[in-house]
Amino acid sequence: MWAISLIGIGAGNPDHLTLQAIEEMKACEVILIPLKGAAKDDLAQARRAICARVLPDSGPALREFTLPVRDASEPDYQRRVADWHDAIARIWEEELRAALPQGGRAGFLVWGDPSLYDSTLRLAERVAARMPLELRVIPGITAIQAMTAGHAIPLNTVGGPVTITTGRNLRHNGWPEGAESVVVMLDEGGAFTAIDPEEVEIWWSAYAGMAEELRLSGPLAEVSERILTTRAEARSRHGWIMDIYLLRKSR
Incomplete structure (x- = not known):
């Protein structure tokens, strides 16, 4: 019998680990670390650093594996993601059987929380x-x-609702109907330019919680271009970027 522990590790800062997460990592026989290419090695390195900090020398083995690349030629987004997930699942099975031939527990360190915009x-x-x-x-x-x-x-806001959505949804569908505060995740960049900036505030963070965290905020009409420029520079410097922002309409 095989077992998988999906362990939320926060935004890459080892200080984000809960005691429960640390104990679960120690209980695993192997920790599987996905590799997404040289441009995103920082993500794998963050996982390695977390393991080095909290696991004893006699702790679980680390096993790295390469993730397949999503097929950009498939025009249907849902089909493209489903095919990609099928390919990753096949690799997961191969890695589990290779690392634990007789069964056992493997850990996957999940960026943020496994429940929120994570597959x-x-x-x-x-x-x-x-x-x-x-x-x-x-x-x-x-x-x-x-x-x-x-x-x-x-x-x-006091008693106010919060809508969580993606950059794709904001770009294609505009401001969510009836929303007051909108959190935007998985934005390929600048989806906020698709909405009317009047009377909208933005709080933008890149690499949230990490040592290289960047933060900008203010009226959307005033800081939009600065965010785009800062984002492009950071992506060029690191080879990857994870950003998130909160939009709020003035009452």
């Missing part, structure tokens, strides 16, 4: 359809928490 749970479901598998989930600090903490702001 690790869906991948685990695919793997479970292919082999006997027990699944355990350990929650982690989300990018939303890291962002609001960095800006020292509350997520919501």
Whole structure:
């Protein structure tokens, strides 16, 4: 019997680990670390650093594996993602069987929290359809928490609702109907330029919670271009970027 622990590790800062996450990592026989190419090696290195900090020398082995690249030629976004997830699930199964031939527990360190705009749970479901598998989930600090903490702001207004969406949705559908505070994740860059900036405030963070965190905020009409420029420079410098922002309409 194989088991997978999906362990939320926050936004890459080892200080984000909960005691529960640390104990779960220690209980694993192997930690699987995905590689996304040289341009995103910082992500793998952050996972390695977390393991080095909290695991004893006699702790689980680290096993790295290369993730497949999503097929950009497929025009249907949902189909493109589904095919990509199928390919990753096959690799997960191969890695589990190779690392633990007789069964055992493997850990996956999940950026942020496994429940929020992360596909690790869906991948685990695919793997479970292919082999006997027990699944355990350990929650982690989300990018939303890291962002609001960095800006020292509350997520919501008093009694107000919060909408969480993606850059793709904001760009294609505009401001969510009836929304007051909108958190935007998975933005390929500048989706906020697709909405009317009047009377909208923005709090933007890149690499939230990490040592290289960047933060900008203010009226959207005034800081939009500065955010775009800062984002482009940071992406060029690091080879990758993760950013998140909160938009709020003035009452």
